[in-house]
Amino acid sequence: MSNMHLIRLGKRIRDMRLKKGMTIEKLAWENDMSKGNLSEIEKGMRNIRYLTLKKLASGLNVCVRDLVDGD
DSSP, rough: OOOHHHHHHHHHHHHHHHHOOOOOOHHHHHHHOOHHHHHHHTTOOSSHHHHHHHHHHHTTSSSSHHHHHOO
């Protein structure tokens, strides 16, 4: 995934998390990942595995497609 795609994906994850009123700590804990790791994903600094993306989508109550494709 290109850097620009990672940045957009991370922003979508962060925006959806904030829209649902979730802290980064809560979403990270629910997905068995560190806050730092999730923070790097949200900033587009870390590549993300499909399984992790699937877990985050589930934790946010959205489809993977919603995270990947946006609105």
